[in-house]
Amino acid sequence: MEAIIIIDVLRRAQAKVVVASVGDELEIVASRKVKLVADMLLDEAAKRPYDLIVLPVSEGGLGGAQAFASSVKLVNLLKKQRESNRPYGAICASPALVLEPHGLLKGKKATAFPAMCNKLSDPSEAENRVVVDGNLITSRGPGTAMEFALAITEKLFGRKNAIELAKTMVFVRP
Amino acid sequence: MEAIIIIDVLRRAQAKVVVASVGDELEIVASRKVKLVADMLLDEAAKRPYDLIVLPVSEGGLGGAQAFASSVKLVNLLKKQRESNRPYGAICASPALVLEPHGLLKGKKATAFPAMCNKLSDPSEAENRVVVDGNLITSRGPGTAMEFALAITEKLFGRKNAIELAKTMVFVRP
Ligand SMILES: [Cu+]
Numbered sequence: 001m002e003a004i005i006i007i008d009v010l011r012r013a014q015a016k017v018v019v020a021s022v023g024d025e026l027e028i029v030a031s032r033k034v035k036l037v038a039d040m041l042l043d044e045a046a047k048r049p050y051d052l053i054v055l056p057v058s059e060g061g062l063g064g065a066q067a068f069a070s071s072v073k074l075v076n077l078l079k080k081q082r083e084s085n086r087p088y089g090a091i092c093a094s095p096a097l098v099l100e101p102h103g104l105l106k107g108k109k110a111t112a113f114p115a116m117c118n119k120l121s122d123p124s125e126a127e128n129r130v131v132v133d134g135n136l137i138t139s140r141g142p143g144t145a146m147e148f149a150l151a152i153t154e155k156l157f158g159r160k161n162a163i164e165l166a167k168t169m170v171f172v173r174p
Numbered sequence: 175m176e177a178i179i180i181i182d183v184l185r186r187a188q189a190k191v192v193v194a195s196v197g198d199e200l201e202i203v204a205s206r207k208v209k210l211v212a213d214m215l216l217d218e219a220a221k222r223p224y225d226l227i228v229l230p231v232s233e234g235g236l237g238g239a240q241a242f243a244s245s246v247k248l249v250n251l252l253k254k255q256r257e258s259n260r261p262y263g264a265i266c267a268s269p270a271l272v273l274e275p276h277g278l279l280k281g282k283k284a285t286a287f288p289a290m291c292n293k294l295s296d297p298s299e300a301e302n303r304v305v306v307d308g309n310l311i312t313s314r315g316p317g318t319a320m321e322f323a324l325a326i327t328e329k330l331f332g333r334k335n336a337i338e339l340a341k342t343m344v345f346v347r348p
Contacts, residue, residue: 001178009316034182141345142320143344170314174347
């Protein structure tokens, strides 16, 4: 669900979104057996640079988080993203299970799914629903995915566009 | 996005959800080119009764709303649902473009995507983000889909379960 919310909101914001599968097939079985079709495999997607890379994994999708964490190609892509000062983000299980083990949270405030916040490098602001620390954007779970997607929209396209988009979607921050 | 949020939330609530396609194929191109795979075609799905039927269509998915409105099988299924006093719901464009033209809002308060609320039978409470009037549950757009899904959860499984589920998803009502 986090994935779809992020993809859909960013496409509404006119971002060119590429949905990449870290598996061998385009069809992805997401959490709760929701089936999605990716645009391309990560092998193909990793050939180009991106303004922003997001890892969406629900707390139920631990298989997904493991697949992310063990994908050398994805981890290298994220490390390159960090080194070149380009934004990257993760939500729910991903900050703790994918970014943290590969040093991608080092020196950064972040948040994650509540039960996993003890694994963060700097959880001092982890109670917030979305945490933006420089180029790192993190968030907590399915119920914060819309705010996360709007924070990414703000990062890419500015605050005014994010507020406008929230309004057209009939979204109100809690 | 509305579809996925509803499917995912209801499966978390332990509902047995069947995702049916009104088209000829299981693969559905939803709004913003998000690709989903349905569990079965509507022809197959229409053979059994359901505790609740939901129509998820985003305001961008007008093709989807037209497809719903012109599916005789779907409309008959909804009419049977209403006649047998079983719950049904719709969000965004669907209340105005699918339920209303087929008399499925008659005598009921409802809401819909803001620009479409002038088409409702009784828009007297349409400013609310979710409207429950007896067996009819309606809501406004992508940004209200989570609240809509939780209102359906409450209808099926009670308020306590809905509140508990919201909490595990880190969702807070605005
Ligand atoms: Cu999650």
